[in-house]
Amino acid sequence: MHTKVKQWIDQNKDDATKLLQKLVQEGSVQENEEGVQELVRAHLEKLSLEVDYWIPCEDEFLNHPYFCATRTDFSKSPNVVGTWKGTGGGKSIILNGHIDVVPAGDLNQWDYDPYSGHIENGKMYGRGVTDMKGGNLSLLLAIQCLKELGVKLKGDVLFHSVIEEESGGAGTLAAVLRGYTADAALVPEPTNMKIFPKQQGSMWFRLRVFGVSAHGGTRYEGVSAIEKAIPVIQTIQKLEKDRNERVDDPLYAKTPIPLPINIGKIQGGNWPSSVPDEILIEGRIGVGPQETLEDVKAEFEEAMRNVEDVWFEKHPIQVEWFGAQWLPGSIDVEHELMGILQDRYKEVIGAEPEIEASPWGTDGGLLTQVGNTPSIVFGPGVTAYAHYPNEYIELEKVFQAAEIIALVIYDWCGSE
């Protein structure tokens, strides 16, 4: 089978490259996903999958406790699921890829038009090519390969082409709530071909630290919120240290800070000669694969109640959880799918795969926790270029990932 798959992929690289280019050229930032999803729908129909193309709007979806989005109207943002029904008796798999991309940012920092899909030296450039349209293409190629080789799978293959991953995962939530779950899932986010059986979740926090205003010349008549912010920041640093000292998972052995707490923004005061009476601090806290969002929130809030300074007894720090959140995801490292993936990786690549835990959240968290579908993150994209100017992917990696994934599906779902 390996030889057949390899041959088929070798013969179809040109077409696959063109398809990836088209996916990239359909720039799909938030609220502009329709064009690319039409393309995906057409391709899935060509592959004779059952296609579900819908606008997420159900009450259960919009009111779900893990619904997290900057909007509630998705009328221009269809979700797509293609189902390849198995003959029965096999295990099912979700192949999940988000189709939304982050904005291109400052165009002057790009060497090529971010929506050109320009190819040079075996690399395709463009916004979203690594995060994660290249990974999606590996999935589509794997399905097409098995189809065209005439394979009859026993288990179902569900291809999720979802919106909103970059803004909190509402697309995958909608797919899961619509019933598109399976025995396991594969999410080809850009991992540099590393295998991530565990994925960190994260949440955003906003703190308000209060002081009392006064003229700078008599600043002792006021209380500086900037001075009060220092022990708050130091408490966050200590909390990060304490939390990371508890991490003993060998998958994190090489990670300097497995569960980082990042302070991303600070802002306060508006006049050099006035004592600032309020400081805003915004940041992100990592949530371990085995933690719940709720427990981490409680631990953080407790720390903020215990910042050492009597001032805070009467002027407590306000804690708000806002914006995006990503649930942590995981699969048992001894899970059968992990074994298959590692074996097939070695077969195709000829080396041992690197197995780590991801430092960021993916839709694998919602698949795991809401869809009850254990998830592995493994994909061909270049981690360092996700969200960056000159985002690119090595096309050869896309084909290698497709080859591995085709063989994984074949093993996992079983065939007649």
Add this chain to the structure above:
Amino acid sequence: MHTKVKQWIDQNKDDATKLLQKLVQEGSVQENEEGVQELVRAHLEKLSLEVDYWIPCEDEFLNHPYFCATRTDFSKSPNVVGTWKGTGGGKSIILNGHIDVVPAGDLNQWDYDPYSGHIENGKMYGRGVTDMKGGNLSLLLAIQCLKELGVKLKGDVLFHSVIEEESGGAGTLAAVLRGYTADAALVPEPTNMKIFPKQQGSMWFRLRVFGVSAHGGTRYEGVSAIEKAIPVIQTIQKLEKDRNERVDDPLYAKTPIPLPINIGKIQGGNWPSSVPDEILIEGRIGVGPQETLEDVKAEFEEAMRNVEDVWFEKHPIQVEWFGAQWLPGSIDVEHELMGILQDRYKEVIGAEPEIEASPWGTDGGLLTQVGNTPSIVFGPGVTAYAHYPNEYIELEKVFQAAEIIALVIYDWCGSE
């Protein structure tokens, strides 16, 4: 003489109150000083002073090292000096009051229209009434009183009605450079009738602390400018402590922090999940009465070069001096004018005056350092309401100050 002065002032309170009300009603924020200065000119002409009414625009003025303003065009902002020439052989005095006011701010926080000059329970309300049109009125009343009592002074009296004090003192600089200096000066800024023989100067600084951006999930790949800002803030706190430990002037005995360094603004980062690569810090440093701006700048910059963290060796903190600055001002506490003022204060008020050093700068700094005119700050306004909503002054204090100042002029300048 005291009885005559007191009687004359008692008889002229109504007219004086009306004049103050007119001055307040001519709201004179930056670039709107013409109306009030016309009023001042007319009044000075009525008192038969020689009036100089001019637009500051001289090269010497605009290029002066202590020229500090947000503009170079003063075409709508005349300066006024009225001179009462003495008969000769006496000491001259400058009576300096700025005519510009800060903006009224949020009108909802005012109980009355800030430009109404509303009177209630012996208080007049309005923007600028305390800072410092009430003080200016004390000066005008003192001059008018002596004039109408037929006093022939030996020394000259120079009345400065200057623009731009609130924005760096360009009005007083222009007056001084035009030759309007004297043997001593009195500046009736709102001191609650305290006598300030020394006035703190101040400057604004802007710091940029640099880091390296990264994704929050792998924050160890970056360097947080917020974390780097903490030792910077702590160094500023230590510098403030060191500088204040050197202050042994008894005038500062009651002041918790004689020379404060205020951090008024902090801003950096723009995304909760990104490591911030730059933090901006703005603040104000107090300059002691005996210090120069240059020495304080050098001491501050030295401290910023020595923040303890090897990071700064290759990523030095940027220091910028921007916006307004106020020179410190002073007069010897044993100066003859100090003695006269204290004696006359006791005579009029029946109690010892409080003598302190001001925690903020005034035009007394430019008078002292550029005009070589030692300056005392003493005025009837309410310190706490300067720049605040519902700014007010107690009219009785305005008259008391006028009485004291008339007697001081009479003593200092001498009479035929």
